[in-house]
Structure formats: C-alpha cells, structure tokens
Amino acid sequence: MTYTLVATVSFQEEIRKSRFAVWAAPVQNAQDAAAFIAAHSDPAATHNCWAWKVGQAYRFNDDGEPTGTAGKPILQAIEGQQLDEVAVLVVRWFGGIKLGTGGLVRAYGGAAAQCLRAAEKIEQVEKTRVGCAVSFSDMALVQSRLAGYGAVVVAETFNAQGVNWQLDMPVEQLAVFTAEFANLTRGQGRLDVMTDPS
Numbered sequence: 001m002t003y004t005l006v007a008t009v010s011f012q013e014e015i016r017k018s019r020f021a022v023w024a025a026p027v028q029n030a031q032d033a034a035a036f037i038a039a040h041s042d043p044a045a046t047h048n049c050w051a052w053k054v055g056q057a058y059r060f061n062d063d064g065e066p067t068g069t070a071g072k073p074i075l076q077a078i079e080g081q082q083l084d085e086v087a088v089l090v091v092r093w094f095g096g097i098k099l100g101t102g103g104l105v106r107a108y109g110g111a112a113a114q115c116l117r118a119a120e121k122i123e124q125v126e127k128t129r130v131g132c133a134v135s136f137s138d139m140a141l142v143q144s145r146l147a148g149y150g151a152v153v154v155a156e157t158f159n160a161q162g163v164n165w166q167l168d169m170p171v172e173q174l175a176v177f178t179a180e181f182a183n184l185t186r187g188q189g190r191l192d193v194m195t196d197p198s
Contacts, residue, residue: 002084003121008036011115015107017095018046022115024088029054033087046094049108051075052087065092065108069101073109081116084124088112125150126171131192135162138185145180149173166194 008025023040027033033052041048049070051060060071074088090108099107130151134142139162146153150173155166169177174193181191 002082002124004083004085004124005116006120006122009115009119011111011118013111013114014095015111016097016099016103018097018099018107019093019095020107020111021091022088022111023091024086024112024115024119026085027052027054027087028085030057030059033059036087037089040089040091042091045091047092048089049074049092050087050089051078051112053078053083054085065104066101069104070108073105074112077109077112077116080113081121083116083121086116088115127168128171128174129154129194130167130169130174131190131194132165132167132181133162133190134165134185135188137162138189139163142181142184142189145184149177151177 005024005026008023010024011022013020021042023036025036027036030052033054037048037050037052047063047065047070049061049063049065051071051074052058053075058075060075062068062070062072070090074090078086078088090111092107132142143153146167149169151167151169153165154168157164178191181189
C-alpha cells in the first residue's frame with residue numbers, strides 16, 4: 001500500500017549552526033518534480049539537495065555535498081514512509097561547523113523524514129487507463145455516471161459517430177463500470193482497457 005501527500009508541506013530546523021529548510025509536495029511526473037524543486041530552491045543557500053519518486057522512476061541530487069550524504073538519504077525518507085509521487089527539497093545554509101558524512105546523512109535524511117511525517121497523506125488508488133467510445137445519443141448519460149466510479153476524462157476526441165474518451169479509473173471499479181456501461185449504451189458502446197497510467 002502506498003501513499004502520497006495531500007499538499008505541499010514545509011519544515012525547518014537548525015543542526016550545529018547549519019539551518020535546514022525542507023519542502024515536500026505531491027508530483028505527477030518528472031516535470032512536476034523539476035518545477036517544484038526550481039520554485040523552492042534558494043540560489044543564496046549553500047546546498048539545495050533533493051529527491052523525488054514517481055512509480056518506478058526516481059532521481060536525487062547531492063548538490064555539492066559529499067556523494068551519497070544528501071540526495072540518497074532524502075529518497076530513503078520518501079521510500080521509508082511508503083510514499084510515491086512525491087518530491088522533497090532540503091535547503092542548507094552552512095553555519096560554519098562541519099557535520100561529517102554520517103552527520104550529513106542523519107541531518108538530510110532526518111529533516112526530510114520529519115517533514116514527511118508531519119504531512120497529511122492519502123492512500124493511492126491503483127488506476128487503469130480505459131478507452132471509451134460512445135454515441136452522441138448516449139454521451140450525456142454515460143458522462144453523468146463517470147464521477148460515481150472515480151473515472152476522470154484525460155482525453156476527448158469527436159468523430160461522426162460520437163465521442164472517444166480516455167479515462168483514468170480505479171481498477172477496483174472497472175468490472176462494475178463495464179457492466180453498467182453495457183447497459184447504458186445497450187451494448188453499442190466500446191470499452192478497451194489500455195494501460196496502467198502510472
């Protein structure tokens with residue numbers, strides 16, 4: 001079971017005269033993560049270290065700290081709390097006292113973990129991508145039922161017969177929706193399970 005964050009959250013602490021500020025946010029993809037990191041980084045800070053994880057994809061950056069002492073501990077904090085689709089940025093303003101490699105790992109990983117622990121989380125629902133073709137006469141009726149199944153239209157195209165939708169839908173709703181869809185369209189509509197959108 002995995003979770004993601006409800007909203008952006010922040011945390012600050014001072015460790016041996018160095019100030020650490022942490023921001024964490026839900027992200028959908030690598031572009032979201034990069035935009036979030038760019039928006040919250042401080043060019044005047046000593047280091048802007050970060051990590052993000054979206055499904056099987058992840059990245060981390062030590063931003064000048066010794067290799068493996070910042071980005072990786074931040075990523076481990078994300079994974080340690082069963083989080084996905086999350087980006088975390090830890091900004092450090094050096095206070096004059098060196099922490100050593102072990103101290104840096106504890107500082108970056110610990111600050112990230114404390115920020116994430118304080119964040120409001122929601123359970124992620126496994127979704128599937130469904131192609132859906134509906135005639136104009138059935139379009140309004142089918143569309144009115146989508147929200148009840150947690151289905152979201154992610155693409156819409158029209159042709160002479162009607163509409164083609166791409167839907168993201170919770171996997172657990174698919175069988176029930178398929179049966180109702182057949183009834184609503186009197187067997188005339190078409191549903192195709194395409195891919196897992198994650």
